[in-house]
Amino acid sequence: MIRLTLRPGEVGLADWRALYRGAEVRLDPAARAAIAASAAAVARILAKGDPVYGINTGFGKLASVRIEACDLAALQRNIVLSHAAGVGEPTPVPIVRLMLGLKLASLAQGASGVQPQTMALLEALLAKGMTPVIPAQGSVGASGDLAPLAHMAAALIGIGEIFVGAQRKPAAQALAEAGLQSLVLGSKEGLALLNGTQFSTAHALAALFEAEVLFRSALVTGALSTEAAKGSDTPFDHRIHVLRRQPGQIEAADALRGLMAGSAIRASHLQGDARVQDPYCLRCQPQVMGAALDVLRQAAATLAFEANGVSDNPLIFPDTDEALSGGNFHAEPVAFAADMIALAVCEIGSLAERRIAMLVDPALSGLPAFLTPKPGLNSGFMIPQVTAAALVSENKQKAYPASVDSIPTSANQEDHVSMAAHGARRLLGMVENATAVIGIELLAAAQGCDFHAPLTSSPPLEAVRALVRSRVPHLTDDRHFHPDIAAALDMVRSGAVAQIAGGAALPGVVE
Structure with a gap:
């Protein structure tokens, strides 16, 4: 079995091909500092109290709506649940694995403000052969591959389904059986997981x-x-x-x-x-x-x-x-x-x-x-x-x-x-x-x-x-x-x- 180390920003196409073909993968530990610094920056930005899109505001056409501090966790969970609106057959497992690797490498560059535990769960899904069930249709390829990535993110919070090998299980059950804890999303995290081109790029x-x-x-x-x-x-x-x-x-x-x-x-x-x-x-x-x-x-x-x-x-x-x-x-x-x-x-x-x-x-x-x-x-x-x-x-x-x-889409905002x-x-x-x-x-x-x-x-x-x-x-x-x-x-x-x-x-x- 081929084992890969993903170095964010420096992954060759041959390595992405190996991941697609089934190679084991882990994130370069050297990326941890940038991940932690980005998450800390989000906390400092929030402390200032200024409106910042996607962190303490609504999304898309609703970007002008200010969200109170007590509702920030619900905001991130809601964007995942509301955007998980895909249809069609499940995306093939090798492509979902590629999606997970691409998202991991993107978030690890320290520009997205996600928590270290979010990265650890993405890495664990790849390591344990667990792939979220992602309906293949629903993205127009702008504002990110929102619907497909929302289904990926939903699995991380215990919603939806996950393939474990050939078995299709409820996400919460699959995570629990694997000894993994579902996420409680922090500020910016739902949006960070949903925004991006990883579904299109993986295909x-x-x-x-x-x-x-x-x-x-x-x-x-x-x-x-x-x-x-x-x-x-x-x-x-x-x-x-x-x-x-x-x-x-x-x-x-x-x-x-x-x-x-x-x-x-x-x-x-x-x-x-x-x-x-x-x-x-x-x-x-x-x-x-x-x-x-x-x-x-x-x-x-x-x-x-x-x-x-x-x-x-x-x-x-x-x-x-x-x-x-x-x-x-x-x-x-x-x-x-x-x-x-x-x-x-x-x-x-x-x-x-x-x-x-x-x-x-x-x-x-x-x-x-x-x-x-x-x-x-x-x-x-x-x-x-x-x-x-x-x-x-x-x-x-x-x-x-x-x-x-x-x-x-989105009332002509997009x-x-x-x-x-x-x-x-x-x-x-x-x-x-x-x-x-x-x-x-x-x-x-x-x-x-x-x-x-x-x-x-x-x-x-x-x-x-x-x-x-x-x-x-x-x-x-x-x-x-x-x-x-x-x-x-x-x-x-x-x-x-x-x-x-x-x-x-x-x-x-x-x-």
Whole structure:
């Protein structure tokens, strides 16, 4: 089991990925001083008696309402209960764990005024495998991910539900059974827990991590499809791409050329090949996949900043005992990053579907129709290509930018919102769709290469073919196709395809 120490403001994307994948985590003890100083500053600010948003006033449109000292604890509890208004299915546990880690790292930077015991409880939930049940719908990605984070905060005060392993229990019961004390929120704490972009950011990060696996796998299946179609590797020549100067394009071309190096299939048609140029789905792989890589890396950079930032409001500055109200809760950077990921994922799947369509068309591929030795009697890969087309079309619809939408809330106090939560939540479904397309391409490309026997491809691609054939036999006559696709999807989703092809040599998104 991987064990991580979260150093607030300095957590790398690889560490966030490890937390998402199940790593144990603890907060760097060095953060305790900043946490204590921030909480003490809130007490001093309150003692002055001046109205300070979120500490002794109402919230949103009610910010002008002054709250008496005797009601401050009720104020913080009320904001949690009233804002826990989400709907929909529970957010997946790995994403909630990522949310908890992101919130822990944000609050630990000493700008939010929370108590040390609040931080200790967040840390304990992660350590004990306890994840609040958080309905997935209800955030517009501005003024923080209020509803989802309210459900997280409610669990800390013993309200709502908590997953303990696979069991769903009332929060108060789960905390008591774990030997944990529910919180009594201090001044500013309810607002600090609710404000922030951790729900949107966690979803976007999860999608980024899965999209990296998708991208690397698609490079491998794209190379295998090129082999199946006896395509040329000339378009992957390094000299072509350095003239374009696009970093991702150069790396994608180098990877594709490396994957095909040493192929006997390629060597067999260097002489006498009548085809002058391949279709764009083969020839332009570096340009499309390279652009996707660059976009994913830009999204990764944005999310790395967001994951290490503080998106609470108001922010506490202990050195001057000030509470400054701003708009760090607005999730526009996350919304843009989510839209970029969506575009990349959509195009990766779209290009792969075109390669599948090319392989099943004998006029384009030179292979038997629909990759079956007995077309007519058998349909072969006819309908898997249709499935891929359906998934690509679904992703096209989902890829429309979420960030261009806005809807006023809170009686027009919050009159422009980011829609980051919606933009980020759609991504894992898009990645899953594209993963299925890549899985279908994996089967089709392996089938196409089978027709070139006894010629073999390169060592990396032959290792991939061997992996496929260890679970899915060559298709001679039609059979129940769904189990084959499920097996291929699993090989792609798990990262096995990219890994066995020499994963270290393939470009990555997360450094």
